[in-house]
Amino acid sequence: xxxxxxxxxxxxxxxxxxxxPFLVLTPKENAELxxxxxxxxxxxxxxxxxxxxPANFLFLVAEGVAESDRILPDGSRQVxxxxxxxxxxxxxxxxxxxxxAHTLTRCKFYRxxxxxxxxxxxxxxxxxxxxxxxxxxLRSAQRQVVAMxxxxxxxxxxxxxxxxxxxxxxxxxxQQVLTLPMTRxxxxxxxxxxxxxxxxxxxxxxxxxLLRRLTPRQLWLSPARMKVFAGLGDDxxxxxxx
Amino acid sequence: xxxxxxxxxxxxxxxxxxxxPFLVLTPKENAELxxxxxxxxxxxxxxxxxxxxPANFLFLVAEGVAESDRILPDGSRQVxxxxxxxxxxxxxxxxxxxxxAHTLTRCKFYRxxxxxxxxxxxxxxxxxxxxxxxxxxLRSAQRQVVAMxxxxxxxxxxxxxxxxxxxxxxxxxxQQVLTLPMTRxxxxxxxxxxxxxxxxxxxxxxxxxLLRRLTPRQLWLSPARMKVFAGLGDDxxxxxxx
DNA sequence: GCCGGGCCCTGATCTGAATCAAGGCGTCGC
DNA sequence: GCGACGCCTTGATTCAGATCAGGGCCCGGC
Numbered sequence: 451x452x453x454x455x456x457x458x459x460x461x462x463x464x465x466x467x468x469x470x471p472f473l474v475l476t477p478k479e480n481a482e483l484x485x486x487x488x489x490x491x492x493x494x495x496x497x498x499x500x501x502x503x504p505a506n507f508l509f510l511v512a513e514g515v516a517e518s519d520r521i522l523p524d525g526s527r528q529v530x531x532x533x534x535x536x537x538x539x540x541x542x543x544x545x546x547x548x549x550x551a552h553t554l555t556r557c558k559f560y561r562x563x564x565x566x567x568x569x570x571x572x573x574x575x576x577x578x579x580x581x582x583x584x585x586x587x588l589r590s591a592q593r594q595v596v597a598m599x600x601x602x603x604x605x606x607x608x609x610x611x612x613x614x615x616x617x618x619x620x621x622x623x624x625q626q627v628l629t630l631p632m633t634r635x636x637x638x639x640x641x642x643x644x645x646x647x648x649x650x651x652x653x654x655x656x657x658x659x660l661l662r663r664l665t666p667r668q669l670w671l672s673p674a675r676m677k678v679f680a681g682l683g684d685d686x687x688x689x690x691x692x
Numbered sequence: 693x694x695x696x697x698x699x700x701x702x703x704x705x706x707x708x709x710x711x712x713p714f715l716v717l718t719p720k721e722n723a724e725l726x727x728x729x730x731x732x733x734x735x736x737x738x739x740x741x742x743x744x745x746p747a748n749f750l751f752l753v754a755e756g757v758a759e760s761d762r763i764l765p766d767g768s769r770q771v772x773x774x775x776x777x778x779x780x781x782x783x784x785x786x787x788x789x790x791x792x793a794h795t796l797t798r799c800k801f802y803r804x805x806x807x808x809x810x811x812x813x814x815x816x817x818x819x820x821x822x823x824x825x826x827x828x829x830l831r832s833a834q835r836q837v838v839a840m841x842x843x844x845x846x847x848x849x850x851x852x853x854x855x856x857x858x859x860x861x862x863x864x865x866x867q868q869v870l871t872l873p874m875t876r877x878x879x880x881x882x883x884x885x886x887x888x889x890x891x892x893x894x895x896x897x898x899x900x901x902l903l904r905r906l907t908p909r910q911l912w913l914s915p916a917r918m919k920v921f922a923g924l925g926d927d928x929x930x931x932x933x934x
Numbered sequence: 935g936c937c938g939g940g941c942c943c944t945g946a947t948c949t950g951a952a953t954c955a956a957g958g959c960g961t962c963g964c
Numbered sequence: 965g966c967g968a969c970g971c972c973t974t975g976a977t978t979c980a981g982a983t984c985a986g987g988g989c990c991c992g993g994c
Contacts, residue, residue, distance in 0.1 A: 617777075
């Protein structure tokens, strides 16, 4: 079966100086991983994962090219990434696929049960923490890409404020008051806009009743309505609350 | 010293359903990590890491808020991320910091030697591969954010084509010919533009001599000049080549 | 108290990219 | 071979957001 397949995970190391574009596993590791994989071939144009469906599998591209995308409520589409040989696709949040993935050419994949990560890491705690943290940050960055690519400034600001409100620091759950630690310039440079436009976006959100500026840095707001307005946090939350 | 500090790495799990916003280490793990950490306090407005400097440390935010940013050659600035308590900052590429980080408020950090990752993961191969892969994808996504936030369409296209040319599949090093597996629509949806504008950006790159369209999907191009034009791949490459 | 300098907000103009419209090209099915 | 459709390209118009300009507020220094 898949026994002798040579599995390479495409990755540039972070901390070592050993900068080969592929990280090649030792034969032993390779065999260990291959044992857990199924090999699949897909025609061009096949859908591999669907946004919001249970994420039971991880896919490693062996041959061909695939893409993963996200369709927003307004119908616009953001291609989050292209997957070349050695890339891993099937990123999940809360057990559901973040994006839909499609093949652009005929493709060969290694498919793993998602639990593989948990199993491989089962014994250790700190490593797993670091991996989960990296994956979490990756998800954040991908959401940011979608926001930057397909949302207007006002929605980008709404998404940003909703993110801020997810942090215990600075958001008073009782009063529904968010205290911003950063300037308008910082926000502008984060969401890719000018300070003037950020101010106007604040005004617009206030006009729509989504927030009230108590002071420039103190905002009353409803995170839930903010998320809905941004149109990003849609259906991947398991329950509505936090 | 830092012995009893309670270290939490803020992360949402990917594959498990256990979706607490913080991943809390066991006391043992916590102690193990704390033993390796130094505690630092910084005033508001302190620079913590500098883009392009040797990345000797990782920082975990304990209190306060920080941001990391990237200044482009034209002087514009992209704030890549804000770091709240529980976040890790100090992402590196080729041993150099990707971004500059600054405190927005008075902050308390746990500082780790960067080697901690390699050390913790030393014994195992597959886990480390997955972590490096996740970190690599995170870097890609962050570069994409910078591109989307601060580059015009033509430069975004140049950055994208340079990325494509980094893949063995599809780029013929000898002929300097890139074969694209995706449509103009896919490219447009990736770089956040319309198909028409993508076409115009191709024309502009061709007019500037940065590429030649042999067919719509076959491009002669120079990755190095493409990177320079995009203004992103600047100074973090150890050597010029690949 | 008074002055100066960030920071925030608002209005007017300009511009890069979206949108609308249409034509060429290549390929696949018949 | 011929038609049809998908893909790519180009031109004209429109619009969101950048840029330019100016005013108010707050806070810190003298």
